[in-house]
Amino acid sequence: MASFLSRILAFLKKGLFGSRELEEDFIKRIKKGDIEYILNQGVPSIEPPPTPGAKPWKVPYIAEGFEAGSMLLLDPEALMYILVAAESQYDVVRAKGPGDAVLERIAYFSRVRPGRIQYFLAVPDSKTEIRLLASEGLVTGLYLNYEGKHYVGAESYKVLKTLYWDDIAFTVTRVKESLLTWSDEALSVYVIGLDNQHKYLVNTLNSLYRATVTGEGDKISSLILKRLVDYTKFHFRSEEILMEKYDYPVEKYERHVKEHLAFVDAINKFKKEYDRGEARLTLDVFKFLATWIKNHVAGTDRDYGRYFLEIGVANYKPKS
Numbered sequence: 001m002a003s004f005l006s007r008i009l010a011f012l013k014k015g016l017f018g019s020r021e022l023e024e025d026f027i028k029r030i031k032k033g034d035i036e037y038i039l040n041q042g043v044p045s046i047e048p049p050p051t052p053g054a055k056p057w058k059v060p061y062i063a064e065g066f067e068a069g070s071m072l073l074l075d076p077e078a079l080m081y082i083l084v085a086a087e088s089q090y091d092v093v094r095a096k097g098p099g100d101a102v103l104e105r106i107a108y109f110s111r112v113r114p115g116r117i118q119y120f121l122a123v124p125d126s127k128t129e130i131r132l133l134a135s136e137g138l139v140t141g142l143y144l145n146y147e148g149k150h151y152v153g154a155e156s157y158k159v160l161k162t163l164y165w166d167d168i169a170f171t172v173t174r175v176k177e178s179l180l181t182w183s184d185e186a187l188s189v190y191v192i193g194l195d196n197q198h199k200y201l202v203n204t205l206n207s208l209y210r211a212t213v214t215g216e217g218d219k220i221s222s223l224i225l226k227r228l229v230d231y232t233k234f235h236f237r238s239e240e241i242l243m244e245k246y247d248y249p250v251e252k253y254e255r256h257v258k259e260h261l262a263f264v265d266a267i268n269k270f271k272k273e274y275d276r277g278e279a280r281l282t283l284d285v286f287k288f289l290a291t292w293i294k295n296h297v298a299g300t301d302r303d304y305g306r307y308f309l310e311i312g313v314a315n316y317k318p319k320s
Contacts, residue, residue: 042193061107063215069141099160111137140215189305
């Protein structure tokens with residue numbers, strides 16, 4: 001326990017980049033419009049600070065953050081967004097006994113089998129459906145449809161404990177470990193510093209997603225979400241500084257800034273609702289973030305990238 005608490009405290013002390021000095025220097029450089037820094041460096045590190053990992057909930061085989069993971073299981077169509085292709089379904093795991101013993105069996109299976117995050121689905125009879133997420137020995141999401149009623153998280157655990165099976169089979173499918181993958185060919189804007197910032201943005205979104213599917217808890221997710229909110233503002237300002245400096249066409253510039261403002265408003269609104277307990281990190285939220293970042297970078301941002309190429313400002317060209 002002491003080790004986990006020390007890791008939590010260390011995580012809480014980290015800023016955007018794991019060091020207050022680095023963060024303060026980054027903010028200072030962006031605010032004063034340091035063109036050389038924005039062009040050639042952009043960000044102290046493309047990797048967000050590591051998170052402390054999941055710890056058990058009230059029972060040793062369920063993760064502390066399994067309520068958030070459970071919310072991802074509500075919509076079977078949306079769930080397909082994070083599952084690895086069907087041909088990668090690699091096993092069936094069987095269990096028997098009361099519901100808590102079944103969960104313990106699933107947790108054990110997730111620890112000894114390959115694949116960091118796994119999705120388990122069982123339909124033992126016409127009145128029951130169980131959906132589970134598990135990672136490295138912990139159940140990180142739980143959904144139960146029983147006799148026409150839907151239960152999520154702690155409520156599903158309460159009901160599941162009262163049920164018993166002589167034999168129950170779960171199909172096992174791997175879950176994506178990240179939502180976005182960086183590609184120079186598809187996403188580079190031909191400026192090293194801005195590419196570095198985009199990579200950090202992609203990695204931070206993936207960090208938020210992994211914290212949810214691996215059961216790291218609301219506090220960790222809130223901190224990563226704050227990091228994403230704070231960083232996005234400085235990233236957008238970096239782009240705008242370069243567009244202003246190198247006379248990017250006014251109409252395109254104004255349209256680009258409007259996209260930035262709309263995104264900042266949307267993510268700020270969600271962050272406030274999340275902190276008040278009025279919103280959850282559902283798949284719809286992850287899909288919105290991933291789709292917006294990917295489409296914005298590959299579309300609107302690439303347009304200024306091509307402009308920088310044409311006028312000789314660009315300092316990087318992906319290999320074709």
